[in-house]
Amino acid sequence: MVVKLKQRNNASVGAASKVDTTAVVRGVIGDIRANGDQAVRSYSEKFDKWSPASFKISQEEIQQIISTVPQQIIDDIKQVQDNVRTFALAQRASIKDFELEIRPGVHLGQKNVPINSVGAYIPGGRYPLLASAHMTILTAKCAGVPHVTACTPPIAGKIPANTIAAMYLAGADDIFVLGGVQAVASMAIGTETMKKVDFIAGPGNAFVAEAKRQLFGEEIGIDLPAGPTEILIVGDEHADPFILATDLLSQAEHGPDSPAVLITNSKTVGEKTIEEVDRLLKILPTADIASVSWDRLGEVVLVENLDEAYKVADEYAYEHVQILTENPREALEKMSNYGALFLGEKTCVSYGDKCIGTNHVLPTRGAARYTGGLWVGKYLKTVTYQEVTSAQESGQLGLLCGRSARAENFEGHARSGDARAHQYLGEKFDWI
Template sequence: MATTVATMIHDIRLRGDDAVREYSARLDDYDPKSFRMSPKDIENVMKRVPRQTLEDIRTVQANVRRFAELQLESLRDFESEVQPGIILGQKNIPVDAVGAYIPGGRYPLLASAHMTIVTAKVAGVPRVAAATPAPGGEIPDASIAAMHLAGADEIYLLGGVQAVAAMALGTQTVKPVDILAGPGNAYVAEAKRQLFGEVGIDLFAGPTEVLIIADADADPFVVAVDLLSQAEHGPDSPAILITTSQPLAEQVAVEIDRLLPGMSTGAIAGAAWRDHGQIIVVDTLNDAFELSDEFASEHVQVLTAAPREALDKLRNYGALFLGDKTCVSYGDKVIGTNHVLPTRGAARYTGGLWVGMFMKTVTYQEVRTQDATAALGELLGRAARAENFEGHARSGDIRACVPGQRPRWAH
């Protein structure tokens, strides 16, 4: 797969639109006059989407926007005179352009439009280009509506490696972006990995994960339903239960076997449970918390008598869901927190997509007085020469001198 993706990226880098068009025709059976949707195209799509669907999209996007705005409020610019005459500051600047990839196919992920495009726009990104596949020319109306309502500035009916490569590298008709965001299949994930460095990316994506911590008070039916709700993402999605109750463990296993045959996605969820499902019984909740942190799962759901205890005890998770009135699927689809989250243990060192990921936190410095620059210059001269950086030292020396004079080495 890596070789295939590398070949496609190289080809698109060399031939631009011609290569993109050939891959789209071959892989998606789609070769339109233009991949970019016109305002009239989008208007026609909006007319076809049911009113209730549009209302639901607007409601969910309002939830996502509200939470992203709260995150934005937590970021602040500052400036401080840290010593007399020395001014240091910090600014948060949005990137210029984001490429948002919205998966299609069997599971058109409308929510990915909300999570990527809305969040980028709240961050202040002036240009968001969004792409989603249209296999065989079948336009995913609801996805297009979600992308449009989220604030996408450009919408392309383009999928797979060719979409993310076109946005990252630029072509004759697609301007390059600074960051790629959004989930995709294994080929899209590999393309993002290979393009990282030329552009930023949100996260290295892996299969969706869920880990549930439950005690004897949990309802085995609820636990089983919530495990399977995430297992249906794909046959490689881990679904793990850690519990302090052996009876609960046994009952959950029975419930899963009972529920799977009646699920329309039972074949996928069943394969995930068979190959990647686990039920682990531990002695205490502290043991459960420690083991959960070792897994560092994307989603951790806490179904215990005192779920908020997990806020103090857990450290490694992408998103935390507390209590039986909360479920991971809320986070996936509607509640407003971002669903682009770390997988494969990455929660040990990073959180998920958030408004700050579309911003650059930069610093600035200003030295205003001769006394301040003289003191810093003397310090720099000593510090740099300790590292054998003579050029750096001389930059300090000339500022340590009385104005109008030159260091001894300058004569």
């Protein structure tokens, strides 16, 4: 049994105006591809009212900008980055190179090689998301990436000093104050003043996400498809409606398109949570955004028991899944579709977003069914190598290769095998 105590306001969702994002992004990319820096400057002026002499921040400018940041913020950035670094390095240590001798003289191996150059996009706009610098730049450096180019937009025509400090302390090699599609396209294509990268990571608005999608494959690799922030909470009859409401709104304030869902086996908890959300929205400074998100995309779902709750939660496959139950670790065994789990009342999604050390770039819009979030492994290429040092084994592989290739009508492949069988075993072939 699944009952919705609060449903999405589909009429409101449908009424929202839509821009042809795909066409806009395609046009910007095409212009930058053709006209380079000239087009970049034009779009920066148009979208961000930003046209400095150079979008790249020099080392001297970086130091001057950082000098304006309060020491407490610098200290907090360093502490958060230490958490992120500790976890990312542990992830890297878990990824092993190996070599295996499957038969005498037949060696197969695996290596994990860092991507040579990465672009990190650090969003700005409504909020200066300096935490994204930790997640994208620092994680890339922990993977061993030699060069990271980082871009962040100006905020209200000004350089976001706190974000620049986070980017620098995370290890960015080049920092540009440049936002939106023009930043992503510049990194992916390369311009007169920006080197082309091989991979782009980082969250962003719908235009940034669409730019990454359009450039993926031919130009660059990307971390994962990105969409609006999502939160889903599984709460039982013991959950505190005040905590539930607070945590739901913590993500609803991201934007008017951020879903917030509670799944509970308690009608009382569900109803009281709705009441608490309504009460808190009257005093939340970001209620103008969070209230729209809650009205349009907020849901409270009543189920019979927690097993059904976990099943329904897996169907949503949200990026952030918070478990506020008497035995939260049960979800580790009973759920599989999520970007990150947050277990117990002492843990919240905001910790993951801002400071605890796990990565906050996570799969949205159902992508958690097939991928996890950004991590050290995304910046590594797992490559293989092989070497045969035994003449006998090479000849035997040649015979096997010849038979296998001819079963697929690949005569050229078969003859590569024949050549080894002839050379090392003395086998006779009509074509040799």
